[in-house]
Amino acid sequence: MKNAKKKRLSAYLDPHVMKALADYAARRDVSLSLIAEAAIASFLSPDAEERKKAAVARRLDQIDRRVQRVERDVGIAIETLALFIRFWLSSTPALPESAQAEVRAKGLQRYDRFVDALGRRLSKGPKLRQEIAEDVPPASRADADDLTAR
Structure with missing residues (x-):
C-alpha cells in the first residue's frame, strides 16, 4: 500500500x-x-470508540483521585477544628461579668489580626495540607484521646 x-x-x-x-x-x-x-x-478506525472510552476512564480516575484528596483535606480540617475547640473549651475558664466587655473588644481585635494572617498565608507559602505527609498512618482513637487529655 x-x-x-x-x-x-x-x-x-x-x-x-x-x-x-x-x-x-x-x-x-x-x-x-x-x-x-x-x-x-x-x-x-473501528477502535476509535474504545480509545474514547479509555480516555474518559483515565480522566474519571484523575477526578476520583482529586476528590479523594479533597475529602482527606476536609477531614483534616474538620478534625483540626474539632480538636482545637475541644482543647479550648476544656482549658479556658469562664470570665466574670465585669470583664466580658473588655475581653470581647480584645477578641474582635485578635480576630481581625487572625483574618489578616490567614489571608497572607492563603495568598503565599505552603498550605497546611501540603505540610502534612500523606504517608503518615492515622493515629488510633486511644492516641487521639491521649493528645486531648494533655
Whole structure:
C-alpha cells in the first residue's frame, strides 16, 4: 500500500479549526496534510470508540483521585477544628461579668489580626495540607484521646 499514490482531498474548515490545525502542525513540525490524514484515520478506525472510552476512564480516575484528596483535606480540617475547640473549651475558664466587655473588644481585635494572617498565608507559602505527609498512618482513637487529655 506504500506504493499506492495518495489521492488529493479538499476540505473546508472553520477559521478557528484551521488556526488550531496550523498551530498544532507548527508545534509538531509536521505538515497539515499528515495531521489531517491521521485524524481522519483515527475517526474511521473501528477502535476509535474504545480509545474514547479509555480516555474518559483515565480522566474519571484523575477526578476520583482529586476528590479523594479533597475529602482527606476536609477531614483534616474538620478534625483540626474539632480538636482545637475541644482543647479550648476544656482549658479556658469562664470570665466574670465585669470583664466580658473588655475581653470581647480584645477578641474582635485578635480576630481581625487572625483574618489578616490567614489571608497572607492563603495568598503565599505552603498550605497546611501540603505540610502534612500523606504517608503518615492515622493515629488510633486511644492516641487521639491521649493528645486531648494533655
